[in-house]
Amino acid sequence: MTGSRLSSATSKPTRRRFRLLDAMVLTAAVAAAMALQHWTWGDFEERGGWKSMPFSIGPAPEPHVWIRVKDSLVLVTLVAWAYVAVLAPTLLILRLIPPKPSRSRMMRQSGTLACVSIAVLIGYQFLDLIARNILPALLLDGGRLDSETCRNFVFEVVYNPWLSGLVVAVAWAAPALSGRLRTEPTWIDRAGRLLGFYALACVPLSWLLRW
Numbered sequence: 001m002t003g004s005r006l007s008s009a010t011s012k013p014t015r016r017r018f019r020l021l022d023a024m025v026l027t028a029a030v031a032a033a034m035a036l037q038h039w040t041w042g043d044f045e046e047r048g049g050w051k052s053m054p055f056s057i058g059p060a061p062e063p064h065v066w067i068r069v070k071d072s073l074v075l076v077t078l079v080a081w082a083y084v085a086v087l088a089p090t091l092l093i094l095r096l097i098p099p100k101p102s103r104s105r106m107m108r109q110s111g112t113l114a115c116v117s118i119a120v121l122i123g124y125q126f127l128d129l130i131a132r133n134i135l136p137a138l139l140l141d142g143g144r145l146d147s148e149t150c151r152n153f154v155f156e157v158v159y160n161p162w163l164s165g166l167v168v169a170v171a172w173a174a175p176a177l178s179g180r181l182r183t184e185p186t187w188i189d190r191a192g193r194l195l196g197f198y199a200l201a202c203v204p205l206s207w208l209l210r211w
Contacts, residue, residue, distance in 0.1 A: 088118035111192025161202035
């Protein structure tokens with residue numbers, strides 16, 4: 001009787017509470033996201049506005065109400081995504097700090113899956129960008145990269161919220177269909193779910209804003 005109680009108590013996962021270390025790490029992550037946002041969007045108008053974007057997001061702003069609203073929504077979505085791109089790997093790192101559930105249980109939690117999906121996609125795009133763009137540019141251009149080229153590289157890697165939304169949808173759909181998707185009533189899992197829901201919302205929003 002006592003042995004069964006001990007086994008059930010030890011098998012129960014320990015919930016992660018918000019600690020001072022978490023606050024310090026999240027504060028540093030938000031500061032890094034603010035620096036990224038300022039570097040990529042701080043001189044947006046001075047660099048020519050929408051015409052300076054390295055990807056196609058529609059025509060430049062025109063004196064039409066819907067065009068203005070659409071471009072404002074695009075700007076807000078992309079600026080907010082800088083924080084998602086930084087917070088996703090940050091939450092994933094905090095998730096790996098004890099107390100934490102087992103690895104198999106952790107990979108069934110929706111918040112962890114969302115953070116893993118976003119972080120892995122950004123990491124893969126970054127490595128692909130280095131192999132296909134940065135290394136050839138360094139080798140062919142005498143080992144120098146100007147700030148505008150680096151800024152465009154960051155845009156290509158970081159600012160793809162709709163693609164991250166598709167990856168999150170796939171990551172959630174597979175365990176959900178098999179009945180293995182779980183949620184945990186902790187702040188870290190809820191924060192991960194919030195990032196995942198924002199990524200999912202960017203998928204239909206991106207198609208709507210292309211009109």
